[in-house]
Amino acid sequence: MSAPAPSAPVNRTDSTPAARPPLPFLPMTRPTIDEETIAGVAEVLRSGWITSGPKVKELEAKLSEYCGGRPVRAFNSGTCTMEIALRIAGIGPGHEVITTPLSWVATSNVVLTVGARPVFVDIDPVTRNIDLDRVEAAITPATRAIMPVDLAGLPVDRDRLNAIAKRHNLRVIEDAAQSMGSTWGGRRIGSFGDFVSFSFHPNKNITTIEGGCLVMNDEREAKLAEQYRLQGVIRSGMDQIEVSLIGGKFNLTDVAARVGLGQLPRLAEFNARRRELARAYFELFAAQGAAVEGLQLPPADFTNTNWHMFQVGLPEQKLKVSRADIMARMQEAGIGTGVHYPVIHRFALYRSLGWKDGDFPHAENAGRNLLTLPLFPAMTRADVVRVVETLAAILQAHRLP
Ligand SMILES: *Cc1c(COP(=O)(O)O)cnc(C)c1O
Secondary structure (H helix, E strand, O other): OOOOOOOOOOOOOOOOOOOOOOOOOEOOOOOOOOHHHHHHHHHHHHHOOOOOOHHHHHHHHHHHHHOOOOOEEEEOOHHHHHHHHHHHOOOOOOOEEEEOOOOOOHHHHHHHHOOOEEEEOOEOOOOOOEOHHHHHHHOOOOEEEEEOEOHHHOOOOHHHHHHHHHHOOOEEEEEOOOOOOOEEOOEEOOOOOOEEEEEOOOOOOOOOOOOEEEEOOOHHHHHHHHHHHEOOEEEEOOOEEEEOOOOOEOOOOHHHHHHHHHHHHHHHHHHHHHHHHHHHHHHHHHHHHHHHOOOEOOOOOOOOOOOOOEEEEOOHHHEOOOHHHHHHHHHHOOEOOEOOOOOHHHOHHHHHOOOOOOOOHHHHHHHHHEEEEOOOOOOOHHHHHHHHHHHHHHHHHOEOO
8 A cells, every 4th residue: 555645634624625836827928038148148238338339230140141131220129110111211291101900009100100191901800911902902192102010920921912012113111020930932021022120029039128120122221221220320430420311219239139149049949839839729729629619710820920929819799708808817817818909090099090990890800809828939738728728618608608
């Protein structure tokens, strides 16, 4: 006979089973920063040069290599890279830019910032990206550019997109904030096309804490980007500066760049891990059967996407509770979730500019029902099991008869 386990309760006076320690909170996302990067950051801090300098140059060179040798400049956000691309393209008052209403509000805010008007086109409910079938109908003589967004890292069809742009002589500013490491036709997003903007916010697939970069077509554009990045300044000789346009304060620090230098070599590994976890989600949701009936999964793309997010569409007509209730119950169960995104055209600012409910029904439906589940490289398969089982139980408990 085996002895009782040493931890077995011997003097229990009640019949309640021993409480299991609560599982640690599982966030929706979390960056992976390795010790070597942390040590590298400390080195930069001790070096005496902490703002834009050699580390930014080194990061830009590595990013350019990653993008097939195209010119790349780094900035302190993804948002400002898009604003700067618009400025380089000469887009401003009187111009229109076609984009999606289902994105982070930065995408269309920058269009307003430069004085142009965003023109929203509804999404394809399957890909959740701008519906390219509807783009040409939105083009007017004032249209200057298209700004596609690769939601959750799933790329917009670049062949069709670039053909439309070429046919109508439009610039393309790819909001690829979420799609670093995604591909189209076997080529990396960023290695071809017109302007490509990436973000390095901590939620993105690689981070510089805050930051971003812009991929451009030639050195003329890259020089302009440098000017817009820092007060419009051009330096020459030992002591000369000239200012010929209104720039801002958008430079990345060397501390942040050092974080990026530790992240970029790990991008492929991070994304491979994201893919494995996304596969686990599909497998485990399928195994739930009727418990998750009506739940809309993302397109099962294992060719192009970097699996920046795993977003499910809740079956609102079949539920007694709201998305907010489901998020609260997930949180009570120790699981973080997110909303990406409430549609842009329903924000007060955009309503005041003339947009209204019902303008883009597919985007509005997605904006109401999409729920972002945890997905980040340090997650385990057991974490995915926990998310799927918890969500399935909540849906079952609140299903309409
Ligand atoms: C993150 C993000 C941005 C903005 O990037 P920041 O670095 O936060 O300025 C823009 N568009 C989309 C789709 C994003 O996900």
